[in-house]
Amino acid sequence: MPVRYDVIVVGGGHAGCEAAAAAARKGAKVALLTFDRNTVGAMSCNPAIGGLGKGHLVREVDALDGLMGRAADAAAIHHRMLNSSKGAAVQGPRVQADRSRYRAAIHGLLDQQVGLTIVEGEAHELLLDQGQTSGIRLSDGQTLEASAVVLATGTFLGGKLFCGDAQNTGGRIGERAATRLGQQLRELDLPIARLKTGTPPRIDGRTIDWARLETQPSDDGTWTMSPVTPARILPQLACAITRTNDRTHQIIRDGLGRSPLFSGAIEGRGPRYCPSIEDKVLRFGDRDGHQIFLEPEGLDSPLVYPNGISTSLPEDVQRAMIRTMTGLEQAEIVVAGYAVEYDHVDPRALTSSLELRALPGLFCAGQINGTTGYEEAAAQGLVAGVNAAAHALSQSPMILDRASSYIGVMVDDLVLQGVTEPYRMLTARAEYRLRLRADNAETRLGPVGLEHGIVGPDRARRLDQRRHWRSDIEAALSRSMTSTEIARAGASVRQDGARRTLWEWARFPEVSRSLLTSLAPVLDKAPQDVTDELLEDAHYAPYLERQEAEVAALRRDERVHIAADFDFRGVGGLSNEMIERLEAARPDTLAAAGRIRGITPAALAAILVHARRAAA
Numbered sequence: 001m002p003v004r005y006d007v008i009v010v011g012g013g014h015a016g017c018e019a020a021a022a023a024a025r026k027g028a029k030v031a032l033l034t035f036d037r038n039t040v041g042a043m044s045c046n047p048a049i050g051g052l053g054k055g056h057l058v059r060e061v062d063a064l065d066g067l068m069g070r071a072a073d074a075a076a077i078h079h080r081m082l083n084s085s086k087g088a089a090v091q092g093p094r095v096q097a098d099r100s101r102y103r104a105a106i107h108g109l110l111d112q113q114v115g116l117t118i119v120e121g122e123a124h125e126l127l128l129d130q131g132q133t134s135g136i137r138l139s140d141g142q143t144l145e146a147s148a149v150v151l152a153t154g155t156f157l158g159g160k161l162f163c164g165d166a167q168n169t170g171g172r173i174g175e176r177a178a179t180r181l182g183q184q185l186r187e188l189d190l191p192i193a194r195l196k197t198g199t200p201p202r203i204d205g206r207t208i209d210w211a212r213l214e215t216q217p218s219d220d221g222t223w224t225m226s227p228v229t230p231a232r233i234l235p236q237l238a239c240a241i242t243r244t245n246d247r248t249h250q251i252i253r254d255g256l257g258r259s260p261l262f263s264g265a266i267e268g269r270g271p272r273y274c275p276s277i278e279d280k281v282l283r284f285g286d287r288d289g290h291q292i293f294l295e296p297e298g299l300d301s302p303l304v305y306p307n308g309i310s311t312s313l314p315e316d317v318q319r320a321m322i323r324t325m326t327g328l329e330q331a332e333i334v335v336a337g338y339a340v341e342y343d344h345v346d347p348r349a350l351t352s353s354l355e356l357r358a359l360p361g362l363f364c365a366g367q368i369n370g371t372t373g374y375e376e377a378a379a380q381g382l383v384a385g386v387n388a389a390a391h392a393l394s395q396s397p398m399i400l401d402r403a404s405s406y407i408g409v410m411v412d413d414l415v416l417q418g419v420t421e422p423y424r425m426l427t428a429r430a431e432y433r434l435r436l437r438a439d440n441a442e443t444r445l446g447p448v449g450l451e452h453g454i455v456g457p458d459r460a461r462r463l464d465q466r467r468h469w470r471s472d473i474e475a476a477l478s479r480s481m482t483s484t485e486i487a488r489a490g491a492s493v494r495q496d497g498a499r500r501t502l503w504e505w506a507r508f509p510e511v512s513r514s515l516l517t518s519l520a521p522v523l524d525k526a527p528q529d530v531t532d533e534l535l536e537d538a539h540y541a542p543y544l545e546r547q548e549a550e551v552a553a554l555r556r557d558e559r560v561h562i563a564a565d566f567d568f569r570g571v572g573g574l575s576n577e578m579i580e581r582l583e584a585a586r587p588d589t590l591a592a593a594g595r596i597r598g599i600t601p602a603a604l605a606a607i608l609v610h611a612r613r614a615a616a
Contacts, residue, residue, distance in 0.1 A: 006392040021067055053406065053430075080219050160340065198312055363385075466527075558589045590604060
């Protein structure tokens with residue numbers, strides 16, 4: 001007998017876990033389908049969460065009551081705020097996580113989630129009913145029915161592993177691939193291509209000469225990945241730094257003939273921002289070395305992750321290469337590095353809700369959409385899970401735009417531009433990044449989570465408390481003072497006779513935080529994260545006001561709807577290249593059409609005329 005759910009999520013990685021939990025928080029009955037429940041929540045590549053751009057995504061997932069931030073805090077053994085010397089808008093929180101503790105934390109959060117069931121099995125094929133998604137058939141013949149399915153297959157869809165001349169099917173070392181499901185998606189004539197990613201060898205830390213290496217201690221601050229985590233709970237470990245050198249590079253060059261990257265065995269393109277060491281040596285031949293960060297994988301594990309030498313060279317070449325580096329002369333490889341090539345769907349085939357236009361009820365999240373990274377996967381998983389539940393429960397979708405979140409930036413980039421290589425989030429991708437700081441994610445997205453019913457009662461109470469504290473602080477900072485009055489209070493400001501609010505005075509470097517607190521004592525009473533956020537808002541206020549006009553224009557153009565069956569070929573003046581890009585992306589608003597590469601203002605004006613005529 002078939003088992004009925006509202007939503008089925010295929011894959012227990014970062015995208016799948018967030019998708020299943022978000023759908024269940026929204027009230028759907030959810031099945032999380034995985035080969036092996038023990039691998040749910042596994043960190044399959046590096047042991048880090050966050051970073052530049054990526055840390056913003058983690059904070060945004062957390063603001064929508066997602067799992068990743070809290071799990072990272074439960075496992076964090078090293079903290080580092082990247083870009084700490086720069087403004088808050090481009091700072092990136094990053095932690096090293098104990099792998100086993102991270103996985104255990106994810107299991108604990110999933111186990112607590114009402115309405116979510118983990119089902120072990122292999123997704124053999126999608127079930128379709130008159131062009132609509134209706135469920136999944138497992139390889140053992142069992143049927144799971146649902147009106148919405150989320151594919152969060154990671155690197156398992158048609159996955160192949162490469163290490164030197166050796167090739168195996170699989171999505172991760174020691175785990176099989178989702179082969180039949182990949183075949184079916186190709187048979188359905190979906191736009192599918194191949195991408196590649198890789199991982200470095202894992203080293204036995206007991207064979208590293210740590211005394212010869214530069215150490216990188218954990219930050220001594222108190223911040224956590226999720227603001228709901230009250231404090232850091234685990235001992236902190238230091239990382240260490242070594243470098244490649246001329247001998248390393250020569251060994252790599254000598255081994256290129258045995259690399260599947262250069263033999264033609266791998267078709268897919270790898271991530272530009274995380275290239276293999278083979279690519280680095282060829283592309284940057286003038287460099288005398290590359291930094292390698294030695295990152296511990298856990299408090300109870302001897303394994304070390306050498307960040308920076310992702311490779312698919314044969315294991316003997318990997319061993320020789322590693323032993324040329326300072327501190328690693330006697331290092332032993334426990335697991336060799338390898339590359340994995342896998343199928344992905346052209347994300348331009350998706351709507352902004354991450355639903356496939358060609359198969360209503362089928363949603364995609366994570367590496368199947370052409371992205372790389374845990375954080376990108378988790379953020380897509382949350383969006384896909386919420387919208388799959390909305391589809392199943394006949395509710396409105398949750399659409400995040402570029403002005404509201406990094407999640408919105410990523411989804412917009414994917415569905416409009418597509419990918420030619422694995423997509424990675426960067427702060428430079430966000431044109432409104434002064435608005436989209438990591439420290440204000442709850443303020444930006446908490447109300448969105450409440451509106452869509454994906455915020456639990458504990459988070460809802462926290463958001464309500466924060467709202468009241470913000471209101472009290474804003475009221476206190478509305479007090480106005482002249483330059484003379486603020487000088488008498490202790491600030492050496494220029495005497496221009498102007499009267500300004502404390503909110504405006506807060507951006508003057510001569511007006512210290514302690515002085516502001518003496519004039520507005522609520523700053524000292526409120527939670528520090530709320531006070532810090534508001535003072536940053538005050539600091540950026542002049543720039544944010546300028547961006548408001550741009551955001552208003554964006555919102556205006558978002559209201560000009562383009563029908564799903566709009567005939568772009570019937571619009572005069574569009575080049576064939578423009579038509580091809582518009583038809584591939586199928587933008588649903590004029591603003592979205594304007595963000596597609598190569599679409600000119602004249603083309604937008606022509607589309608606007610035709611869209612209005614069609615709507616009349």
